[in-house]
Amino acid sequence: MSFDWDDDFNAPIAGPSFVDRARNAPEDDDFPIADEFGGGRAGILAQDVAEDTPFQQLIRHWLNERHAPDILPGQELLLGRLLDHIRKQSNDVELLRADPDSSEEEHFRIMLVQTEIERVKFVIRSYIRTRLHKIEKYARHIATTPEIHERLSKAELDHAKRYAKTVEYHFTQSVLQSLPPEQRKLDEDVAFMPPMIPAPDKLRPVFAHALVDCPPMRLPDGSATEMQKGQISLTPYHVVEHLLLRGEVALV
Amino acid sequence: MNSAGQFGDLATQLLTESRRSTATNTLLKYNDVLVRSIIREQRDLDSRIEALLINTAPPDDDDPDATLDAEKQKESARVMPTVLLYQTAILRNKRCLLAYHQHRLEFLKDLYWSVGGALPLLLSLPPAQAQGQPDIRSKLSPHEVDFLRSYAASLLTLRTEAFSSAAGAGHGLTEDIDLFAPIAHPPKDLQVHVRVVRDCGIVYTELGAIDFKRGHRFLVRRSDIEHLIVQGFLEES
Numbered sequence: 001m002s003f004d005w006d007d008d009f010n011a012p013i014a015g016p017s018f019v020d021r022a023r024n025a026p027e028d029d030d031f032p033i034a035d036e037f038g039g040g041r042a043g044i045l046a047q048d049v050a051e052d053t054p055f056q057q058l059i060r061h062w063l064n065e066r067h068a069p070d071i072l073p074g075q076e077l078l079l080g081r082l083l084d085h086i087r088k089q090s091n092d093v094e095l096l097r098a099d100p101d102s103s104e105e106e107h108f109r110i111m112l113v114q115t116e117i118e119r120v121k122f123v124i125r126s127y128i129r130t131r132l133h134k135i136e137k138y139a140r141h142i143a144t145t146p147e148i149h150e151r152l153s154k155a156e157l158d159h160a161k162r163y164a165k166t167v168e169y170h171f172t173q174s175v176l177q178s179l180p181p182e183q184r185k186l187d188e189d190v191a192f193m194p195p196m197i198p199a200p201d202k203l204r205p206v207f208a209h210a211l212v213d214c215p216p217m218r219l220p221d222g223s224a225t226e227m228q229k230g231q232i233s234l235t236p237y238h239v240v241e242h243l244l245l246r247g248e249v250a251l252v
Numbered sequence: 253m254n255s256a257g258q259f260g261d262l263a264t265q266l267l268t269e270s271r272r273s274t275a276t277n278t279l280l281k282y283n284d285v286l287v288r289s290i291i292r293e294q295r296d297l298d299s300r301i302e303a304l305l306i307n308t309a310p311p312d313d314d315d316p317d318a319t320l321d322a323e324k325q326k327e328s329a330r331v332m333p334t335v336l337l338y339q340t341a342i343l344r345n346k347r348c349l350l351a352y353h354q355h356r357l358e359f360l361k362d363l364y365w366s367v368g369g370a371l372p373l374l375l376s377l378p379p380a381q382a383q384g385q386p387d388i389r390s391k392l393s394p395h396e397v398d399f400l401r402s403y404a405a406s407l408l409t410l411r412t413e414a415f416s417s418a419a420g421a422g423h424g425l426t427e428d429i430d431l432f433a434p435i436a437h438p439p440k441d442l443q444v445h446v447r448v449v450r451d452c453g454i455v456y457t458e459l460g461a462i463d464f465k466r467g468h469r470f471l472v473r474r475s476d477i478e479h480l481i482v483q484g485f486l487e488e489s
Contacts, residue, residue, distance in 0.1 A: 155413035
């Protein structure tokens, strides 16, 4: 049910052990009490043990998102399912709390469920904020690059466009409108200067953890290599990008 | 403009200010004077370039005067290094100006998140009430206040729109997840001991209405009052 969280899991090293613990934790997303109400969920879980629970999936997406330099495809469906589940469990808890017949032991369990709900919410919050941070950082890049649009939810895309506009407006108002007309552009491409529209740095090294045996991947120097299941390697992000999107590796 | 210094000196001062702000983690007052002088330097550089290039204007196509053309080429070769120097200074100044403003925007966004998205609180905080926190509004340029307002509005729209289309979720994200709650540490306990630092009136919690008066202590459900901790009304103890 509840598992050990690290005090400081912002520390990069906390990643792998945390994933493993999340994965091995029994029934971590579900709780016996909830089954009496929810019905059917135990069946869903039992039929495919290898299938991760939604919360475990979220943990993986959350870690990936936190470690990847680029914005990953949003997990709207997964979040929707988790939110529904949270809503349902909160209702169940309310019902049980209101029931005067609940025993002492049950009250203790209710407290555990409530704590767990808060912690799941924490991960969801952190996941959304991580995406928001990247979206704002690369807002102007996103606004001009249609390929990224499908990775964002509609609300996120709208926010990115609005944000890009707000920043450009601010620059124009504070600086650019006072400059001579030919200096007012925000997208100059000048030799020996970094580009004016920051884009994600896909060369940034990441730690990739192979979840299955991976097909060969091409390294920047032209040679090919393969990752066995369980192997962890440090590579530039773009090398493992397609494996990450297929869910064959996880960033840790 | 500052004729004693080199081109770009002022812009360096501006960057130093940004760096100082990062190093001390404080918001410095918007340096309107310096920004304006750099913009004046930009205009000055621009007119200098124009004055230089006026003699090297490309010849008319109708006028195939070879000697004049050669002379112009010579003149152009003479002034080009100067033009290049001015041009580099212009580009650098512009980048510094933008970097300064960008840096401030990032800082303001951090501030905005750190008070839990309570923009009125951030902008109207009188110096007396916020312990040690100086008045923030006086340090902003009017455009920065505008920026914060539109940023807050954009986030509000995002929160109401977000995930409303997601499977089964009829309501927005806002109801379940408070985006502005802190994300530094996962919650460990349901309940938390708090000490009231500033009066915040009656708050409805799980245990019923509680009147938070300065100096009192309570044991309350964390999620009920988390935003009050973030905004500095309560302190964990």
